[in-house]
Amino acid sequence: MNGADRLCDVLLANDVDVCFANPGTSEMHFVAALDRKPKMRCVLGLFEGVVTGAADGYARMADKPAATLLHLGPGLANGLANLHNARRAHTPMINVVGDHATYHLQHDAPLTSNIESLARPMSDWIRRIADAESVGPDTAAAYQAAVSLPGITTLILPADAAWSEVSETAITRTALADPEPVAAEAVMAAANAIRSSRRALLMLTGQALRADALEIAGRIAEATGLRLTAQAFNGRIERGVGRVSVARVPYPIDLALEMLRDVDVLILVGASVPVTFFAYPGKPGRLVRDDCEVIALAQIGQDLKGALAWLADELGVRPDRPAPIVRSVAIADALPQGRLTTDAITLAVARMMPENAIICDESITSGRQFFALSQNSMPHDYLHITGGSIGIGIPLAAGAAIACPDRRVIDLQADGSGMYTVQGLWTQARENLDVITVVFANRAYAVLQGEMRNVGVNEFGPNAQRMLTLDEPALDWIAMANGLGVEAGRVTTVEEFVRFFEGALSRRGPFLIEAVL
Numbered sequence: 001m002n003g004a005d006r007l008c009d010v011l012l013a014n015d016v017d018v019c020f021a022n023p024g025t026s027e028m029h030f031v032a033a034l035d036r037k038p039k040m041r042c043v044l045g046l047f048e049g050v051v052t053g054a055a056d057g058y059a060r061m062a063d064k065p066a067a068t069l070l071h072l073g074p075g076l077a078n079g080l081a082n083l084h085n086a087r088r089a090h091t092p093m094i095n096v097v098g099d100h101a102t103y104h105l106q107h108d109a110p111l112t113s114n115i116e117s118l119a120r121p122m123s124d125w126i127r128r129i130a131d132a133e134s135v136g137p138d139t140a141a142a143y144q145a146a147v148s149l150p151g152i153t154t155l156i157l158p159a160d161a162a163w164s165e166v167s168e169t170a171i172t173r174t175a176l177a178d179p180e181p182v183a184a185e186a187v188m189a190a191a192n193a194i195r196s197s198r199r200a201l202l203m204l205t206g207q208a209l210r211a212d213a214l215e216i217a218g219r220i221a222e223a224t225g226l227r228l229t230a231q232a233f234n235g236r237i238e239r240g241v242g243r244v245s246v247a248r249v250p251y252p253i254d255l256a257l258e259m260l261r262d263v264d265v266l267i268l269v270g271a272s273v274p275v276t277f278f279a280y281p282g283k284p285g286r287l288v289r290d291d292c293e294v295i296a297l298a299q300i301g302q303d304l305k306g307a308l309a310w311l312a313d314e315l316g317v318r319p320d321r322p323a324p325i326v327r328s329v330a331i332a333d334a335l336p337q338g339r340l341t342t343d344a345i346t347l348a349v350a351r352m353m354p355e356n357a358i359i360c361d362e363s364i365t366s367g368r369q370f371f372a373l374s375q376n377s378m379p380h381d382y383l384h385i386t387g388g389s390i391g392i393g394i395p396l397a398a399g400a401a402i403a404c405p406d407r408r409v410i411d412l413q414a415d416g417s418g419m420y421t422v423q424g425l426w427t428q429a430r431e432n433l434d435v436i437t438v439v440f441a442n443r444a445y446a447v448l449q450g451e452m453r454n455v456g457v458n459e460f461g462p463n464a465q466r467m468l469t470l471d472e473p474a475l476d477w478i479a480m481a482n483g484l485g486v487e488a489g490r491v492t493t494v495e496e497f498v499r500f501f502e503g504a505l506s507r508r509g510p511f512l513i514e515a516v517l
C-alpha cells in the first residue's frame with residue numbers, strides 16, 4: 001500500500017468515485033493505484049480544459065465532487081479557465097496535481113514550475129502533500145473543504161509521496177462539520193424589509209435554485225408580493241413544469257439596470273450584489289441603486305433552503321400553502337418554417353426537450369431567448385457558463401451525462417466557444433454519453449461584434465473583421481465531430497432541425513447537429 005493507494009481509498013471512502021484525468025509520468029503511481037480500484041471510474045479528457053469542465057458538470061449534477069488528475073503546472077494551467085467557471089459555480093472539486101519527487105525539485109527539471117502560484121487564483125483551498133503518511137489526512141481535508149465551502153480544492157501530490165509505502169490504517173468516511181448557521185438578525189432584517197412598504201427583491205443562487213427551495217421562495221413571494229430573481233449566472237437551476245419559475249438578471253447592462261432600478265431592498269440568498277459584467281464608460285458598476293439596502297440573508301456554504309424556510313416561518317407563510325408552480329406544458333408560439341433562425345432553434349428545443357433533460361447553455365448570443373422560452377418546458381435542469389470563460393459547454397455536458405446516465409443532456413453550443421474544448425466530443429464518444437450538441441454555427445464572435453458597436457465602432461476594418469469572424473474557412477463541425485467519433489448532421493431549415501433533433505432523441509450515444517445560421 002503506497003500513498004497513491006491511500007489517496008484513492010480516502011476518495012472512495014467518501015463516495016468520490018469518478019476521476020477525470022489527463023496523466024503524465026509524475027502521476028504513474030497514481031494511475032497504477034487507480035487501476036487497482038475497480039470502483040473508481042476514470043475518464044480521459046484529451047485536454048485539461050475538458051477534464052476540469054467535465055468535473056464541474058459532473059459535480060453540479062451529482063451533488064458530490066469528482067477528482068481530477070492533472071500533470072504538474074502545465075497540465076493544471078491548461079485546466080484553469082474551466083476551474084475558474086467551476087469556482088464561480090461554487091462547484092465542489094478535488095484536483096490532484098502531480099509533481100516531481102520532493103528531492104528532484106532542486107534540479108529544476110524541464111517540467112518544474114511553481115504549481116501553487118498557478119493553482120491559487122482558481123482554487124479555494126490548496127495543499128502540497130509533504131510525504132506518504134500525510135496523503136490520507138490531506139485528502140480527507142481536501143474532501144472536507146471541497147464539500148463544505150463548497151469549492152475547488154487542489155492537492156499537489158509529489159511523486160515520492162505517491163510511491164512511498166504507508167502504514168496500514170482503517171479508512172473511514174470523513175466527518176463533515178454542520179454548515180455555519182444563518183444569523184437570526186439577518187432573518188429578522190429580511191422579514192422586516194419584506195413587511196415594510198419598500199420594494200424588496202430576493203436574489204437567489206446555489207442550492208436556493210433547487211425545486212424545493214424555490215417552492216419556499218415562491219410561497220413567500222406570492223404571500224407577500226416580494227419579487228424573486230436568480231443571479232445572472234448560476235451553476236444549476238431546476239425549472240420547467242412543476243417548479244417555481246424564477247427570472248435571471250439579464251446580461252445586457254441596460255436591461256439589467258431596468259430590471260433592478262426600482263429595488264429598495266435587496267435580500268441575498270447565496271448571491272452577491274449584482275454588478276455589470278464589464279465596466280462601460282459613464283455607466284454604473286453596481287446594478288442596484290446606491291441607496292438600495294442590501295441584506296445578506298445567507299451565504300454559499302450555509303443552509304440556503306433552511307434560511308428560506310426560516311424566513312417563511314418568520315413571515316407566517318405556511319409550508320402547506322400551495323407553491324406557485326408552473327402548470328402548463330403548452331408552449332404557445334408556433335414553430336416558424338423555412339430558413340433556420342436562432343429563435344426557431346431555441347423554441348424547438350424548448351418544445352421538444354424530454355422530461356428531466358439537462359440543458360448546458362453556452363449559446364452566448366444565439367440562445368438568449370432560450371431561458372424565457374423554456375420556462376414552461378418539461379421539468380429540466382439548466383446549467384450555465386458561470387464565469388464568462390468560454391469553452392465549457394462540451395465538457396460540462398460530458399460531466400453531467402456521466403453523473404446522470406439515465407437523463408438526456410442537451411448542449412446549446414456557440415461555435416466559437418465550442419472550439420476551445422472541442423476534444424470533449426471524443427470523451428462523449430468514448431464514454432457513449434447521451435449528449436445532443438446543437439452548434440449555433442453563426443461563424444462569428446457575434447457577441448464581440450455587438451460589444452464593438454456598443455463602444456461606437458460601426459464600421460469594422462480588415463483587422464477587426466479578421467478577429468471577429470470565423471468564416472474563411474468555415475468550421476466543418478460534421479468532419480470534426482466524425483473525426484472525434486461522434487455522428488453528426490448539418491441543417492439549414494427549421495424542418496431539418498426538427499427532424500434531426502427528433503432522430504437524435506430517439507437514439508443512444510452522442511450526436512451533434514450543426515445548425516447553419
Ligand SMILES: Cc1ncc(C[n+]2csc(CCOP(=O)(O)OP(=O)(O)O)c2C)c(N)n1
Nearest residue numbers: 364365389390414415416417444445446447
Ligand atoms: C477564455 C476566454 N477567452 C476569450 C473570451 C472572450 N470572448 C467572449 S465571447 C467570445 C466569442 C464568442 O463567440 P461564440 O462562442 O461563437 O458566440 P457568439 O458570440 O457568436 O454567440 C470571446 C472570444 C472569453 N470570454 N473567455
